[in-house]
Each structure stands twice: as structure tokens, then as C-alpha cells.
Amino acid sequence: MHSQEIRRATNIALLLCSSFALAACGGGAGDAGNANPDAGASDTSPHVDSGARLEGDSGTATDTENPSRDGSSEACAGADDPDDLGVDSNCDNADGVATRDVYVNGDTGLDSNTGDPAHPLKSIEAGLRAVKSGGYVMLARGLYAPKTLDLPGTWKIVGGYESTFKGAPKRESTTISVPSSGLVLSKPDDASFAHLMFVGADAEDPKSPTAYVLRTSAKKLTLDDVALRAGNGLSGTNGADGLAGSAGASATSRYESGKTSCDGSVVLAALGGSPGSANDEGLSAGDCSAKVPAHPGSTGRPGSAGTDGGRLPTLTAEGLLEWRNAGDGHPDAVAGHGGAGGCRYEGGSGGGGGCAGKAGTGGTAAGGSVCVLALGGELTITRSLLHTGFAGAGGAGGAGGPGGAGGIGSAPACDTTCSVCTSDTFNCADYGAPGGAGGAGAHGGGSAGGWALGVATVKSATTALDASTTVELGKPGVGGANGLSRGPDGEKHASFHLD
Ligand SMILES: [Ca+2]
Ligand SMILES: [Ca+2]
Incomplete structure (x- = not known):
């Protein structure tokens, strides 16, 4: 491999790593060529295409063309944190990690569901109660009106997804409606929200x-x-x-x-x-x-x-x-x-x-x-x-x-x-x-x-x-x-x- 190609492949690997947990990328530069053998060979515009190609590669092309080549575990290994492009980099058919994160769809979900991408919960509150430490609550598009999200601990809510929980999340897609007194957060140690919209109400009570x-x-x-x-x-x-x-x-x-x-x-x-x-x-x-x-x-x-x-x-x-x-x-x-x-x-x-x-x-x-x-x-x-x-x-x-x-x-x-x-x-x-x-x-x-x-x-x-x-x-x-x-x-x- 020419040095230019190696650099390109390394860049791609780094780009991928930026949306992985670091553990998945622990192999260092020596693994870059192996990690994505087809990326360096065919991709001439890595920065433009990498997201779209990844989604296609991991979901279909890699698996079907090379179904058993040392398993798909290497290409799909590791964590898959939610990212701006909604890339399913661990091949479990949704952005995020299906076994770690909790998926919520206010329109089609049920709080009695398991909370995986195919069986989402209905409410954000149920999602927060169910999510494992370090996991994400993933919200599909729609309107949510939680009574409270004031739960202690560390938690992360990411919205803007289509019902497939794949593809770039759009913040306009997921709306959390709050009363004019505002959504109160007093208990969390570390709470975060991404790719969603909060819409407050007009004040109507003269006392408030x-x-x-x-x-x-x-x-x-x-x-x-x-x-x-x-x-x-x-x-x-x-x-x-x-x-x-x-x-x-x-x-x-x-x-x-x-x-x-x-x-x-x-x-x-x-x-x-x-x-x-x-x-x-x-x-x-x-x-x-x-x-x-x-x-x-x-x-x-x-x-x-x-x-x-x-x-x-x-x-x-x-x-x-x-x-x-x-x-x-x-x-x-x-x-x-x-x-x-x-x-x-x-x-x-x-x-x-x-x-x-x-x-x-x-x-x-x-x-x-x-x-x-x-x-x-x-x-x-x-x-x-x-x-x-x-x-x-x-x-x-x-x-x-x-x-x-x-x-x-x-x-x-x-x-x-x-x-x-x-x-x-x-x-x-x-x-x-x-x-x-x-x-x-x-x-x-x-x-x-x-x-x-x-x-x-x-x-x-x-x-x-x-x-x-x-x-x-x-x-x-x-x-x-x-x-x-x-x-x-x-x-x-x-x-x-x-x-
Ligand atoms: Ca991802
Ligand atoms: Ca995933």
C-alpha cells in the first residue's frame, strides 16, 4: 500500500473511531488496513462518503458479500455510540447499541415493550428508568410531553431519529413539549440532550x-x-x-x-x-x-x-x-x-x-x-x-x-x-x-x-x-x-x- 493510501485508510479508521468508543479502536495504526479492507480500496472520497457507505457496508454489502470471512465481528465489533449521521457501526440494525441503549417511539411504542429498536417503549420516562448506566435513550420522531425527567444519575437522551433509528437525526423531528413553568432538572449528576427540540408554553398564571x-x-x-x-x-x-x-x-x-x-x-x-x-x-x-x-x-x-x-x-x-x-x-x-x-x-x-x-x-x-x-x-x-x-x-x-x-x-x-x-x-x-x-x-x-x-x-x-x-x-x-x-x-x- 502506498503511503498515501495508508494515510487515507488511517484517516478513515480515525473517522470511524471518532464515533466508536475508544475500546473498539484500541488496535492502533497497524490495524487500520485490516479493519476496513474495502474502504481504502474503493473509497476515493472518504470524507464525503464515509457515513453513507458505512451504513450500506455494514448492513448489506459486507455481510452478504463476505458472510463468513472471519465472521463479521471485526468490521462490526465494538461500541456504537449515537452519532450525527446515525451510523449503525456495530451492525445491530440501529444507531447505538441495541443491548445497551433503550429505544423510544411515542407513536408506535409501548411501555410494556422490551425497548429494543424493533420493540420501542412509548415514553421518555420509561426509557430513562430502563436504560443501563452509560447507555442512551434514543427517541424516534414525534411529540413527547413528559411530566418530569428529573431523575438522578448520569443519562443521555438523543432524539431526531426516524422510526428505524438509523440515519442522520434531525432535531426538528423530535419535540418535547414543556409547561410554561419549564422542565425542572434538579437531581441529575450529568444529563445531556441532543438532536431534539424543546417547546415551552405561554405563561398564563398571573402568579407565575x-x-x-x-x-x-x-x-x-x-x-x-x-x-x-x-x-x-x-x-x-x-x-x-x-x-x-x-x-x-x-x-x-x-x-x-x-x-x-x-x-x-x-x-x-x-x-x-x-x-x-x-x-x-x-x-x-x-x-x-x-x-x-x-x-x-x-x-x-x-x-x-x-x-x-x-x-x-x-x-x-x-x-x-x-x-x-x-x-x-x-x-x-x-x-x-x-x-x-x-x-x-x-x-x-x-x-x-x-x-x-x-x-x-x-x-x-x-x-x-x-x-x-x-x-x-x-x-x-x-x-x-x-x-x-x-x-x-x-x-x-x-x-x-x-x-x-x-x-x-x-x-x-x-x-x-x-x-x-x-x-x-x-x-x-x-x-x-x-x-x-x-x-x-x-x-x-x-x-x-x-x-x-x-x-x-x-x-x-x-x-x-x-x-x-x-x-x-x-x-x-x-x-x-x-x-x-x-x-x-x-x-x-x-x-x-x-x-
Ligand atoms: Ca453510531
Ligand atoms: Ca448499532
Whole structure:
């Protein structure tokens, strides 16, 4: 054999070995010529053809043309790990090792079957329970919806096969459907998935508004040629508007100024001749000589707005990401002040101030859309696609209620010289002034918009994405309105670490 041919044959052997367990290739370079005598002789384009030829060779040509030449054990010997081309290199009629691995077909399998390629199980869970240590669970095309795959130990799931379990697996062929809370992996020491797709659901429960695909704290988790599609996060709920404050009580006579009762406490307005009122700051009473009318009560101070929701997510005790709800508007709006009295003792009394409006409540937090949340362990992602949905919008704060209008002041009392009390008779300075309006209720805070995250790691969790992995991020949510502007808008990150 020419040196070039030897090198080619060795290359082929190495190519084969890359999909074998090392033990099968332990013979070293000296065996290369014997291991595949026909490969070197006929194959002129080993890199292009090797996979297809292997499948043909091992299944038919080699066996039928050389049925007994030192048995087929040498060409078919050794392990046959699942590979990208789905090559059955140990001649047991399926990629993988039929006696070691467990085969699953969600459409045609039965969990009472033996789990070999011709008699597959139906569910992934049954496959995981049945597989031997170091073995693979091999999935045929179809849709799977496991309740949980959180089994301890080391296990490997490979999907994308046709029902023959041979030929190159395609990740689009096998779909694992997961709820919006994500598939939880907390117990495995070392779990891996290859050649399949996870599809998450949209979040629908306001108590759990973020949509996940995987939530892992497995010691090691490896995803190779896996597509993860997260559903949409739920938007927050808008806060409730505050009620309007009650109107101030009007003065009924010179002897009875407006007595407004706000939440049980009575706010008195001034009687005739009095400068301002019990809750006033010395506003001037009417000045008869200058015909200056009594001073109306001033408007009460408005309430202070609720706090917006925080920008950053936090981690709940249940191990979920959470954007905190915005705060309610503060209940610190003040009632309007009572009106001042008329210029004389007999002058009119002031109207009571209006009650303050009630505060609006804060908007509730939005949910994000997250492909993988890693709470611990080592996450490795290669040749994969992470695709998030849209994150939810933050809930808007409720508007504060308007303050109540101030009560009307009274006309002057009639003295003995008076028969008809009108402003013409006594002038405007003699009338009681109206109360001020109540302060407006505070606006509730706006919650932050949810985030779109490819991978979120928390604390000690680590992640590594290779250059062949693509992350497609959906639109983050806008922040909820807070009266003046809005809460923090959501963000999007291919990976994000939360301490
Ligand atoms: Ca193989
Ligand atoms: Ca095989």
C-alpha cells in the first residue's frame, strides 16, 4: 500500500473511531488496513462518503458479500455510540447499541415493550428508568410531553431519529413539549440532550408570569444540537384607580361653618369674622373696609406616587425569576382647607375643604421569556438554538382619585338692621369663602417590563455557549405607566447572571 493510501485508510479508521468508543479502536495504526479492507480500496472520497457507505457496508454489502470471512465481528465489533449521521457501526440494525441503549417511539411504542429498536417503549420516562448506566435513550420522531425527567444519575437522551433509528437525526423531528413553568432538572449528576427540540408554553398564571423552557440545578447539563423555544411572558395587571374624595360640606349659616368629615375626622371651616379655619394657615378673613373677600381655603397637598417596580429580576424562594410589583400610591394626600369667614362677626362662615382623593394601587409585575434558568451547576450548550418569546409589559399604576371640591361658604347672618342679606347690601367681603379642594390621590407605581433571556444563571451556576449556538431574543416588555412616565422597560440578554 502506498503511503498515501495508508494515510487515507488511517484517516478513515480515525473517522470511524471518532464515533466508536475508544475500546473498539484500541488496535492502533497497524490495524487500520485490516479493519476496513474495502474502504481504502474503493473509497476515493472518504470524507464525503464515509457515513453513507458505512451504513450500506455494514448492513448489506459486507455481510452478504463476505458472510463468513472471519465472521463479521471485526468490521462490526465494538461500541456504537449515537452519532450525527446515525451510523449503525456495530451492525445491530440501529444507531447505538441495541443491548445497551433503550429505544423510544411515542407513536408506535409501548411501555410494556422490551425497548429494543424493533420493540420501542412509548415514553421518555420509561426509557430513562430502563436504560443501563452509560447507555442512551434514543427517541424516534414525534411529540413527547413528559411530566418530569428529573431523575438522578448520569443519562443521555438523543432524539431526531426516524422510526428505524438509523440515519442522520434531525432535531426538528423530535419535540418535547414543556409547561410554561419549564422542565425542572434538579437531581441529575450529568444529563445531556441532543438532536431534539424543546417547546415551552405561554405563561398564563398571573402568579407565575414568566415562561421558561428549562430550569436546571443539575450538576452538569449538556445540550448539543438542541432547539429551545420559550413561550411568551404574561403582562402585569394594571393597578386600580383611587376613588375621588368627597366634596367638602358647605356652610349652612353664619353659625354653622362647613364641617367636612373625611375618613371619620372632621375638618372645621371658619366662622364669620375668623381668619381662616382650624386647618388653615391664617388665611385672611374678609376685610369690610377694603371690600376684600374672605380667602378661600387652599387645596390640600396631593399624595406622593407609589414606587416603580425595580429594573432587575430577583429570585423567589421557589427558584423563579421575579420582577417586583410596583408600590401603591401613598395615602398621604391632604384634605382641602376650610374657607375663611366673612368680614364681620355676622359675616358668613367658610365652606369646608374637600376630602383628599384615594391613591391608585401599583401595577403588578410582568413576566419574562426565558429559555434556560440555571440555578446551579455547569451548563454547556453547543450547536443549538435558543429562541425566546415576547416578555410581558409591566402593569400600569392606577390613577389617584381627584380631591373633593370645597364646600360653599354661607351668606352673612342678618343683623337687626338688615332685612335682605345680599352681596349688594353687605358686599362680597361679608360672605364666607369656599373651602379648598382635597388633594389629589397619589398615582400607583408602574411595574417593570419583563425581560427576554436566552440563559439566566444564578449565583454559582455557570454556562458556556459555543460559537455555533444562536440566540434569538423576543421583544422585552415596556414598563407600566406611573402617571408622569413609566416604570423601567424590560431588557433582552443572550445570557445574564444574577448574583
Ligand atoms: Ca453510531
Ligand atoms: Ca448499532
